[in-house]
Amino acid sequence: MKAPVYFLMTIILFAVISCKNENNQQTKPVKVDFSISDDNILEAIRKVKEEHTDEQSFRIERGVRQVASLWRESDGNIDEFMKFCVDNFISDDEKLYTAFKKLEHNFEILNGTFNNMSVKLLEPLHLDMGDIHFIDNIMGAYTPASHIDEDLFRNKMAFYIMLNFPSYSLKEKSENAEHWSRKDWAYARIGDLFISRIPAEFLQLASVAATDADTYIANYNIYMGNLVDEDMKTYFPEDMVLISHWGLRDELKTNYNKEDGLVKQKMIYDVMLRIVSQGIPETVINSNEYQWDPKNNKLYKDGEETEFNSEPYTRYEHLLRNFKSLSAMDKYNPIYPTYIERAYDESMELTQEEIEKLFIDFITSPEIKGVANLISKRLGRNLEPFDIWYDGFKARTNVDEDELSKVTRRKYPTAKAFKNDIPRILMDLGWSREKANYIADKISVDPSRGAGHAWGAEMKGDVAHLRTRVGKDGMDYKGYNIAIHELGHNVEQTITLYDIDYYMLRGVPNTGFTEAVAFLFQANDLKLLGQNSPSDHSKTEALSALDNCWSSFEIMGVSLVDMYVWQWMYENPDANPKELKDAVEKIAIKVWNDYYAPVFGVKDSPILGIYSHMIASPLYLANYPVGHLIEFQAEQYVKNKNFSDEITRMLLQGRVIPQVWMKGAVGSEISGQPTLNAVKKALNVIN
Numbered sequence: 080m081k082a083p084v085y086f087l088m089t090i091i092l093f094a095v096i097s098c099k100n101e102n103n104q105q106t107k108p109v110k111v112d113f114s115i116s117d118d119n120i121l122e123a124i125r126k127v128k129e130e131h132t133d134e135q136s137f138r139i140e141r142g143v144r145q146v147a148s149l150w151r152e153s154d155g156n157i158d159e160f161m162k163f164c165v166d167n168f169i170s171d172d173e174k175l176y177t178a179f180k181k182l183e184h185n186f187e188i189l190n191g192t193f194n195n196m197s198v199k200l201l202e203p204l205h206l207d208m209g210d211i212h213f214i215d216n217i218m219g220a221y222t223p224a225s226h227i228d229e230d231l232f233r234n235k236m237a238f239y240i241m242l243n244f245p246s247y248s249l250k251e252k253s254e255n256a257e258h259w260s261r262k263d264w265a266y267a268r269i270g271d272l273f274i275s276r277i278p279a280e281f282l283q284l285a286s287v288a289a290t291d292a293d294t295y296i297a298n299y300n301i302y303m304g305n306l307v308d309e310d311m312k313t314y315f316p317e318d319m320v321l322i323s324h325w326g327l328r329d330e331l332k333t334n335y336n337k338e339d340g341l342v343k344q345k346m347i348y349d350v351m352l353r354i355v356s357q358g359i360p361e362t363v364i365n366s367n368e369y370q371w372d373p374k375n376n377k378l379y380k381d382g383e384e385t386e387f388n389s390e391p392y393t394r395y396e397h398l399l400r401n402f403k404s405l406s407a408m409d410k411y412n413p414i415y416p417t418y419i420e421r422a423y424d425e426s427m428e429l430t431q432e433e434i435e436k437l438f439i440d441f442i443t444s445p446e447i448k449g450v451a452n453l454i455s456k457r458l459g460r461n462l463e464p465f466d467i468w469y470d471g472f473k474a475r476t477n478v479d480e481d482e483l484s485k486v487t488r489r490k491y492p493t494a495k496a497f498k499n500d501i502p503r504i505l506m507d508l509g510w511s512r513e514k515a516n517y518i519a520d521k522i523s524v525d526p527s528r529g530a531g532h533a534w535g536a537e538m539k540g541d542v543a544h545l546r547t548r549v550g551k552d553g554m555d556y557k558g559y560n561i562a563i564h565e566l567g568h569n570v571e572q573t574i575t576l577y578d579i580d581y582y583m584l585r586g587v588p589n590t591g592f593t594e595a596v597a598f599l600f601q602a603n604d605l606k607l608l609g610q611n612s613p614s615d616h617s618k619t620e621a622l623s624a625l626d627n628c629w630s631s632f633e634i635m636g637v638s639l640v641d642m643y644v645w646q647w648m649y650e651n652p653d654a655n656p657k658e659l660k661d662a663v664e665k666i667a668i669k670v671w672n673d674y675y676a677p678v679f680g681v682k683d684s685p686i687l688g689i690y691s692h693m694i695a696s697p698l699y700l701a702n703y704p705v706g707h708l709i710e711f712q713a714e715q716y717v718k719n720k721n722f723s724d725e726i727t728r729m730l731l732q733g734r735v736i737p738q739v740w741m742k743g744a745v746g747s748e749i750s751g752q753p754t755l756n757a758v759k760k761a762l763n764v765i766n
């Protein structure tokens with residue numbers, strides 16, 4: 080089961096929304112190219128040093144440089160800059176700690192209150208509250224915190240933090256991890272708050288490019304009933320409309336072991352290749368006016384072949400616009416000066432090299448070949464490139480879902496009934512009655528419009544929200560299964576906010592971790608319902624290992640293509656959409672030939688270039704396989720141990736960096752090895 084929506088509200092202060100404050104007459108035009116000269120920086124450092132001991136040299140140098148890097152003309156002249164540094168640098172430990180605690184408290188107020196405003200403004204859209212009014216849409220899209228960053232630069236609090244709490248690069252954090260105390264980590268996290276200051280017009284540009292790319296992808300539908308083979312035969316239902324690439328991929332998955340399944344899969348594969356190469360007729364996108372033979376790329380109108388124009392590289396035009404608008408911000412990010420570094424080092428807190436190595440080690444491991452052979456044997460044919468989406472390792476429970484729904488409907492006729500049962504659920508997972516009540520009191524269960532989601536609080540005294548869908552006759556099994564997943568998010572959100580030693584360390588390192596915790600809860604859903612797990616336990620475990628392995632294998636390749644394409648764009652910043660198209664095809668084929676062709680026995684497939692994320696969510700893809708690995712490692716570790724103790728222990732590490740969190744949680748860094756070991760065993764069980 081895939082993750083439902085999870086609202087990531089960890090750093091709402093950084094909400095990337097921009098708009099000009101028309102009412103603020105005081106606003107001076109910002110001259111962004113203003114910079115403080117090296118001589119002036121050295122002079123400021125010298126002046127601050129005069130007042131303090133040598134012990135503070137590192138902090139002074141870094142602090143002053145950081146302030147200088149984001150100081151603009153509108154913040155004051157050179158003398159004011161120097162005076163600011165001299166007046167505000169703190170060397171006394173106790174005074175520094177007082178400043179830290181005060182700032183931490185203030186950020187909890189700001190984060191918590193803004194978060195609460197968003198939760199409430201969005202209620203009409205998120206909760207089952209009847210018709211949605213025009214006002215609900217406008218106010219739901221409004222981000223109350225959008226100006227806070229610039230406000231904190233204006234009142235100099237951002238500079239005060241930068242001056243006193245050095246920010247550390249990912250590399251430095253890793254190197255310091257051995258000897259850093261919890262307080263050092265908390266100081267480093269407050270130091271992370273202000274490391275860039277991007278002029279509003281750049282944010283605006285990026286936001287428009289991102290929205291346009293999103294809209295392009297959201298409207299990229301293929302009318303499946305209009306696809307024909309060379310004999311003008313159709314295979315898909317007339318009314319089937321699929322979005323690229325998710326819909327196409329999911330339809331491909333469902334066609335294993337079906338009548339005409341292989342023919343349909345090949346047809347979908349041909350469609351995908353035409354999208355990657357942009358040979359696709361423009362008139363078949365989001366339209367059912369023509370019949371299209373994707374294999375031979377022939378277009379028909381009422382049975383007559385007709386001329387057409389191919390899509391004019393629009394796909395790559397969007398990718399280029401994202402690249403241009405995001406790389407335009409490079410010079411305003413002194414610590415992570417490329418978008419590649421911002422996506423990996425800053426957001427995921429794993430370096431690009433680290434991720435690349437992790438993925439390549441995994442996809443070249445001998446176990447992969449074993450899984451491929453098993454799939455080929457099961458299908459009774461040689462593998463095709465689209466078998467990266469082979470879907471036959473899903474462990475189907477042998478319990479009847481309708482029967483389970485009867486149980487869940489009886490147990491949970493309303494959202495409130497689920498809420499009342501949370502203490503019991505937590506006690507069944509090992510928490511004491513007292514602790515279970517303590518956590519449950521901080522979770523509100525609300526009936527949602529959609530499938531459900533979890534939205535955490537950002538300040539103590541506030542509750543986390545579990546949104547779940549409860550039908551007229553109660554909660555069905557699907558809804559219950561999702562609710563247990565979301566409860567996992569809520570427990571994580573609650574423990575890491577209320578029980579953590581420093582507010583600045585609340586949360587988990589990145590999205591992969593919060594999903595891993597939620598999946599650990601979800602895996603217990605049948606047990607919590609008083610049902611026995613499926614009878615053949617070893618087979619279920621084997622299938623789950625094979626499934627985790629094959630889906631990681633697939634998406635790691637896609638992520639590598641994404642990574643190499645961004646490197647290529649940085650090397651060729653003036654490329655046009657056609658050149659980018661050629662490069663993407665070349666890169667996708669190279670990754671295929673290097674790592675997938677040896678497994679599939681088929682060369683030169685550009686299929687790894689089909690993912691829509693690459694166009695609409697720049698460099699996000701690597702989060703998925705990393706999440707798969709974390710989930711598997713944590714699951715293996717927790718097995719046969721006390722669930723609540725282990726989860727609590729892992730969570731109380733808070734937001735240190737991912738590799739440090741993993742070492743603390745399971746004793747080793749993020750690794751594909753546990754999955755591969757399980758696969759080795761699984762191949763014996765299944766074979």
Ligand SMILES: [Zn+2]
Nearest residue numbers: 082083085597
């Ligand atoms: Zn989730």
